[in-house]
Amino acid sequence: MALSATLHTFxxxxxxxDRGVYEELELRVAxxxxxNDEFMLTRVLAYCLEYEEGIAFSEGGVSSTDEPAVLVRDLTTRITAWIEVGAPDADRVHRGMKLAGRAAVYTHRDPVKVLAQLGGKKIHRAEDIPVYSFDRDFIDxxxxxxxxxxxxxxxxxERELYLELNGVGLSAPIAEHRIR
Known part of the structure; x- marks a missing residue:
């Protein structure tokens, strides 16, 4: 018997x-x-930090092989931003950057390991892809x-993230890294 997704609302x-974006959002996240919870939370934070018109969680969620965790589409439904979460495969990042022209990675994992996994691989315009990481204690x-x-x-x-989640106040810098 297959396990089903658990629905969370935010x-x-x-x-x-920093970007002049002020919104009230109602998110339903499967x-x-x-x-794991760390991945889901990072996915929600990536959605918020990349928020713009046309943003959405991918249709297939984490199990999707054709889409990233979060994407942005224009009015013609063309993908304009490819946002990966966690420790994505270099081929996915390469494909997303070529397809969308803009890509980013948000990770709750050790950024040194994520960058090592992506470094030296064939990734279209790798130097233009930011890898954002959050402090492990903050995520926990x-x-x-x-x-x-x-x-x-x-x-x-000023690239400092202030989060209040169900009455718990936290803050952490949004560390930015580049693929070499």
Whole structure:
């Protein structure tokens, strides 16, 4: 018997001062049985930090082989941003950058290991792809506050992330790395 996805809801108050983005979001996030809470939380944070018109979680979720965790489509449905989460395969990042013209990676894992996995591989315009990482203690504390129904405030100022998740306040820098 196949396990089904667990639905989590997030009511998000987003204030990204760095980009001038201020939105109220209602997100329904299906957590695939093979997906851990750290990955799901990083996926939600990536969605918020990349928020723009046309953004969406991929149709197949984590198990999708054709799409990233988060993507942005224009009005013609063409993919304009390919956002991977975790420790993606270099081939996926290469394909996404060629297809969309803009790609990013958000990781809750050790960025040194993620960069080593991607470094030296054939990736279209690798130097233009940011790899963002979050402090491990920040992710662990945020995961501890996760529930099925979540209220979340996400604020970004000077690449510092301030998160209030179900009454728990946390902050961490958004570290940016580049593929070499």
């Amino acid at each position: 009511t998000v108050n987003l204030a990204d001062v 957590r695939h049985p093979s997906e 504390a945020a995961v501890g506050a996760l529930e099925r129904r979540n209220t979340m405030t996400v604020s970004v100022t």
